[in-house]
Amino acid sequence: MLVFVMMSFITRNDFNSFYVPTTLDDFFLPGSQPMESGTFNSPNQCDNCHGGYDQNAEPSFTWRGSMMAHSMRDPLFEASMTIANQDAEFSGDLCIRCHSPGGWLEGRSTPTDGSALTLNDRQGVQCHACHKMMDPISTDAEDVTYMNSINNIPPINGNGMYVVDSEDIRRGPYANVQSNHATKYSEFHKSSTMCATCHDVSNPVYSKQADGTYAPNALGTPAPSFDTYELFPIERTYSEWKMSAYNSDTGIPSEAFGGNLENVISCMDCHMKEVTGKGADKNFVPVRTDLGQHDLTGGNTFVPLLIKDLYANDADVDLEALDAGILRARYMLQNAATMNLNATAVENGFDVEVEIINETGHKLPSGYPEGRRMWINVVAYDNNDNVLFESGAYNGTTAVLNQDGTKIYEAKLGMSQDVADIANANGTRTYTAGESFHFALNNVVIKDNRIPPRGFTNANFEAIQAAPVGYSYVDGAFSDTTIYTVPANTDKIEVKLYYQTVSKEYIEFLRDNNVTNTKGLDLYNLWVAHGKSTPELMAEAELYTGTLTIEQSDHSDHAVSIYPNPAAEQVNVSLNIESPYKVSIDLFTMTGKKIRTITPDGLSVAGKHVVTLPVDDISSGNYIIRVNIGNTVMSKLLVIY
Numbered sequence: 001m002l003v004f005v006m007m008s009f010i011t012r013n014d015f016n017s018f019y020v021p022t023t024l025d026d027f028f029l030p031g032s033q034p035m036e037s038g039t040f041n042s043p044n045q046c047d048n049c050h051g052g053y054d055q056n057a058e059p060s061f062t063w064r065g066s067m068m069a070h071s072m073r074d075p076l077f078e079a080s081m082t083i084a085n086q087d088a089e090f091s092g093d094l095c096i097r098c099h100s101p102g103g104w105l106e107g108r109s110t111p112t113d114g115s116a117l118t119l120n121d122r123q124g125v126q127c128h129a130c131h132k133m134m135d136p137i138s139t140d141a142e143d144v145t146y147m148n149s150i151n152n153i154p155p156i157n158g159n160g161m162y163v164v165d166s167e168d169i170r171r172g173p174y175a176n177v178q179s180n181h182a183t184k185y186s187e188f189h190k191s192s193t194m195c196a197t198c199h200d201v202s203n204p205v206y207s208k209q210a211d212g213t214y215a216p217n218a219l220g221t222p223a224p225s226f227d228t229y230e231l232f233p234i235e236r237t238y239s240e241w242k243m244s245a246y247n248s249d250t251g252i253p254s255e256a257f258g259g260n261l262e263n264v265i266s267c268m269d270c271h272m273k274e275v276t277g278k279g280a281d282k283n284f285v286p287v288r289t290d291l292g293q294h295d296l297t298g299g300n301t302f303v304p305l306l307i308k309d310l311y312a313n314d315a316d317v318d319l320e321a322l323d324a325g326i327l328r329a330r331y332m333l334q335n336a337a338t339m340n341l342n343a344t345a346v347e348n349g350f351d352v353e354v355e356i357i358n359e360t361g362h363k364l365p366s367g368y369p370e371g372r373r374m375w376i377n378v379v380a381y382d383n384n385d386n387v388l389f390e391s392g393a394y395n396g397t398t399a400v401l402n403q404d405g406t407k408i409y410e411a412k413l414g415m416s417q418d419v420a421d422i423a424n425a426n427g428t429r430t431y432t433a434g435e436s437f438h439f440a441l442n443n444v445v446i447k448d449n450r451i452p453p454r455g456f457t458n459a460n461f462e463a464i465q466a467a468p469v470g471y472s473y474v475d476g477a478f479s480d481t482t483i484y485t486v487p488a489n490t491d492k493i494e495v496k497l498y499y500q501t502v503s504k505e506y507i508e509f510l511r512d513n514n515v516t517n518t519k520g521l522d523l524y525n526l527w528v529a530h531g532k533s534t535p536e537l538m539a540e541a542e543l544y545t546g547t548l549t550i551e552q553s554d555h556s557d558h559a560v561s562i563y564p565n566p567a568a569e570q571v572n573v574s575l576n577i578e579s580p581y582k583v584s585i586d587l588f589t590m591t592g593k594k595i596r597t598i599t600p601d602g603l604s605v606a607g608k609h610v611v612t613l614p615v616d617d618i619s620s621g622n623y624i625i626r627v628n629i630g631n632t633v634m635s636k637l638l639v640i641y
């Protein structure tokens with residue numbers, strides 16, 4: 001049953017705007033099909049019991065501040081879906097499957113521009129869709145019986161191939177729950193495989209060939225195999241995790257993530273950390289210490305600003321929740337990487353070594369490839385503060401990143417010549433083979449130097465189609481080191497690691513290639529009005545060369561950690577120093593003004609030592625804590641809220 005009745009009613013809105021005449025069948029994927037999964041209650045209805053009582057623990061508030069709640073309002077998504085529909089007819093059906101599972105299952109993904117979707121469908125990845133979902137690979141007897149009643153059981157968790165119950169049975173992490181509605185204990189909701197459903201994204205129009213390339217399937221027919229690893233890889237966040245050391249019985253110890261947990265394993269451990277509180281606002285509900293906070297933030301601090309602007313008067317959109325989500329995403333970014341900085345005096349200056357360690361459970365960055373990036377900015381100053389050298393300069397006014405010699409961590413996709421030829425055969429514009437932002441047409445990975453997670457091996461990442469491309473990492477690597485040479489008269493070296501949600505190049509592409517509507521131009525205007533996707537500072541460090549000529553600086557034997565961060569009342573600076581050193585700690589504003597000296601006379605420290613600093617009288621914002629240990633300087637970002 002692959003043919004949808006709706007199809008024949010869809011007319012082309014512009015005879016010129018489709019380049020590859022794909023049909024809905026090209027995008028068919030197994031799992032529940034439209035109209036097979038009953039209906040979906042609005043998250044506003046869940047709020048009656050699951051919202052409005054505890055912003056830290058209740059499911060509603062944090063979910064409403066995450067991008068998953070806005071995946072079908074997201075103007076970046078809409079602009080990109082418009083291009084997809086232009087490039088490959090009906091491809092929007094694929095997008096809506098994951099960005100609005102409720103809308104897709106209730107049968108409103110056609111027309112594939114999303115014009116049939118309701119306000120409730122715009123509530124993105126909703127409560128009810130996630131909680132009626134079952135594991136297609138389940139061995140649970142009831143689930144198996146249900147699956148035997150549908151026609152196409154997905155062979156693997158991924159690509160938006162979900163099975164969603166037609167009965168209203170809400171699955172969750174607890175057994176024997178006393179509730180106002182039917183519940184069912186679900187192992188799936190405690191497992192990363194649940195997130196795999198949408199966080200391995202493939203283009204099912206292309207199948208893997210014997211020589212490792214990806215070729216289009218015959219037009220008008222579904223893929224011969226729906227195994228993720230037989231289809232063209234767009235995102236492999238879940239599989240990256242699957243092949244990481246996090247995917248083990250004990251996981252990895254973590255101070256930054258996990259909440260009440262000491263070790264983190266699954267996606268949930270980091271993105272739905274365990275907190276203490278109630279799962280619903282009823283007297284009979286127990287206080288739980290393993291409540292999954294519906295945080296669900298990654299690194300997106302920019303698109304939430306656009307949602308706030310566009311939906312300021314929409315009753316379904318909680319502006320306060322979005323602000324809180326931006327802060328949580330910033331927290332994620334500031335804890336996603338550890339940066340180590342080291343300099344050595346050499347003949348013609350100093351060799352500066354910048355090591356970036358990936359602290360996440362997947363590649364850093366992971367996920368959506370187009371326009372998303374992370375880069376290193378290195379600046380060397382002389383003793384009059386003149387800039388002698390800069391790499392990775394970014395101009396905040398023009399949003400131009402100087403790419404010359406800059407270490408940019410990113411994935412770039414593109415299309416092969418034969419795909420460009422197919423597209424050119426049908427339209428009037430010209431497609432060229434090579435790097436491109438044409439999501440729906442891309443079938444080649446051109447670059448991928450994103451930093452692998454703990455546990456990486458080349459063979460395992462090859463198997464999930466996520467091996468480095470145009471770069472190399474040795475087995476076991478979860479960091480990357482870049483070496484810069486700065487002039488001999490350098491006094492100070494400043495290094496920053498930045499993350500950007502969307503590049504200028506991608507925004508301009510979405511504007512300039514849109515021949516359908518104003519979504520690209522609208523996005524461009526929003527981008528201009530909201531800081532052009534201001535880069536987020538993930539880590540910062542600096543070093544003075546003064547003492548380097550006498551003694552080489554090496555702080556590999558010193559460990560400094562700061563917690564909690566963000567902090568409200570007080571912050572602890574934990575030091576672990578191997579041999580006795582003189583230590584001083586200062587707090588600076590982001591503009592370099594020293595506002596507090598914590599150890600005025602210096603402190604002679606060896607071994608473990610914790611210094612506590614009250615911050616309750618300091619206004620909220622970003623600060624730098626600078627720790628001097630002997631001749632080494634380490635700086636860390638501190639967020640006070």
Ligand code: HEC
Nearest residue numbers: 046050059060063125126127130172173189268279291292
């Ligand atoms: C991405 C899918 C997803 C969405 C969307 C989602 N949840 Fe959850 N929810 C989960 C998972 C997974 C867990 C289990 C978390 C854990 O145990 O770590 C959970 C747990 C819960 C629980 C059990 C108590 C708790 O908080 O752990 C309740 C109640 C709940 N969700 C309600 C909701 C409501 C209400 C919404 C919408 C406001 C929502 N969920 C949105 C996936 C989702």
Ligand code: HEC
Nearest residue numbers: 041046049127128171172173174177179180183184279280
């Ligand atoms: C009339 C009150 C009420 C409404 C409305 C409500 N729930 Fe619940 N729900 C509860 C209570 C009470 C619990 C038990 C919480 C606990 O024990 O921690 C619960 C538990 C859950 C669980 C956990 C089940 C498990 O076995 O782990 C999920 C999932 C859930 N609800 C989803 C939803 C979703 C999705 C909606 C909206 C479509 C919703 N609920 C609407 C009262 C409600």
Ligand code: HEC
Nearest residue numbers: 067071074098099101195197198267271296297298299300
């Ligand atoms: C039904 C599909 C679906 C499922 C299931 C799903 N996600 Fe998502 N998720 C999305 C979509 C779509 C987006 C992108 C939203 C956007 O930016 O427009 C997203 C975005 C995210 C982000 C990025 C947010 C940011 O700030 O960049 C995180 C983190 C995330 N999801 C975590 C999870 C976790 C953890 C799970 C499992 C508990 C999960 N997701 C399950 C569809 C899903």
Ligand code: HEC
Nearest residue numbers: 195199238241266267270298299332336360361365366367
């Ligand atoms: C050890 C903690 C940890 C684990 C485990 C983890 N993540 Fe993340 N994740 C992070 C951090 C920190 C970030 C922010 C950095 C970034 O955006 O890349 C992030 C970012 C993301 C993003 C946004 C990526 C981007 O930049 O666009 C998505 C999507 C995501 N995670 C999904 C998942 C899913 C799905 C899983 C499980 C398969 C998972 N994460 C497991 C810590 C973790």
Ligand code: HEC
Nearest residue numbers: 076077080081084094095098159160198199201303367368
């Ligand atoms: C299998 C599920 C799935 C499908 C199919 C899918 N997406 Fe997504 N999309 C995601 C997830 C998950 C993310 C979040 C990744 C991240 O944050 O890194 C995402 C993120 C995005 C983003 C970035 C949004 C932001 O605010 O940063 C855009 C744009 C996007 N998708 C466009 C599309 C388009 C266009 C299509 C259809 C051609 C599509 N997606 C199909 C799951 C999917």
